[in-house]
Amino acid sequence: MIKLLKIGLQQSMSMAKKSPANFWLSALINLTYYIAQGMFWLVLNQHDSFSGFMNQRYILFFFVTIALTDNLFLLIFGQSGMELERRVKTYKLDVHLLLPVNLPFYYVVTTISMHHAILTAVSLLAFFFIHWLTHSSLWLITVHLLLIVQGTIVLAAITWIYRCSTFWSNALVNVRNSNPCFKVLIRPLESFSGVVRLIFLFIIPCLFITGVPAFLVAKSFLWPWFLAQSMVTIFLVWLANWIFILGTQRYGRVVT
């Protein structure tokens, strides 16, 4: 495992060095994404209907949660699902199925994307800066980091399940930007109420990616919510692995 991780890191470093332009362009792309979101909230906050919806502290915590979660995901997990999808679509998964390693882990460590290292570092700095600015306790900083790590794993697991749908049909992955996570993670928990909130908490649990962490840190920390996020994370990792196994069984039947 350690050896595989070392090889994966070396490979991703060499990929990043091969194209320095990509290194900066990846940062620019993500920066554009945050500017677009910033504009969205800026425009909304100018209208009275939105006043009181989110205070400034909450917006800061929410933004930094999005930035760090998103960049950690892109750095560690972003490419793995796409690699799987590519291999399934082109019937080139067979070679990897014979490897004596856990395949999802193999894909994750061999597709670490160092291009996103810059913004991950910037997000991490912003994370500590905002906590310093708001005089947060060490306990709150630790819990926030834990929530972000769990949120990143939730995002990775749902995205993996989404990519695994290629084993059955390309209908979902062929539709551009159809990953539900990226639509929900940019909205705070309060954006959803009633049945819709329940759907995004327990059926497609995208609200555990950024919505719940930002709410717990900026508003009120509730242990049951923290534990619920941990349970959802564990369940989703198991589910993602199980769906992948089902997919490979189907792939085996189709290919042979």
Add this chain to the structure above:
Amino acid sequence: MITQYAFIETLRVRGIFVGPAFLIGLLYLIELSFWSTATNDNPIGHYNRADIIHYILWSVLVFQLTTVAGLTDSLSEYIEEGQIERFLLLPKNLLVFFLQYGVGQLLARIFLFSPFILGVIFFSGTSPTLWLLPAFLLAGLIINICFTFALSCLTFKFRDAYAFVIIKDTLAWMLSGALIPLDLFPLVFQRVFQFLPFQYVAFMPTQVALGIFNWRSFIPLLIVLISMILIANILWLRLSKSNQGYSNHD
């Protein structure tokens, strides 16, 4: 012929209705819930609750229709990996070929989304300018394809130029009016948007569908449309001369 091929090619994917239906259903769930919860059903700008719901219902559909990825989205990859030769040998202008392909995909999407389109018309009612919507969808699609095409042509000169396409798509998501009506932006921004092609991708067709289209916007649309076609074509003709075959920049 190419349009017909693209139409069939798009529809023959197994379970093709599932993806778009899932996406549209999800977007409606997110956007409608957000606008009604966050605004607490209060008016925002000159939009009251019903107006904003009608706007979102149309803008979500329109954006999905005018931003079909098509072959143009892969142009950068074709150039970078040296697969562009098969297109260079075509006895046809490549932009026209890609546009025809895109139209086929747009028609397939309209066919797939027809239950949603009819549902929205049933819910929102028809407007006096609704009959103009197909023309505006086509214009939005052409502008978007030409924009992507022009940026992809930069791959002949710069490695990883596809990043520009992604940046364009990210900006389009915000500046086209797909996420928020453009007339809710401060006036300064709105003045700048007049000179950008993004508004024709979602905001303008949505206005047409809602019947609040101003005929004075027709001339700028034509100017933008013609300019985008010319820019994309000129860039292709000039930059494709520097094609060096496999992996231009290695």
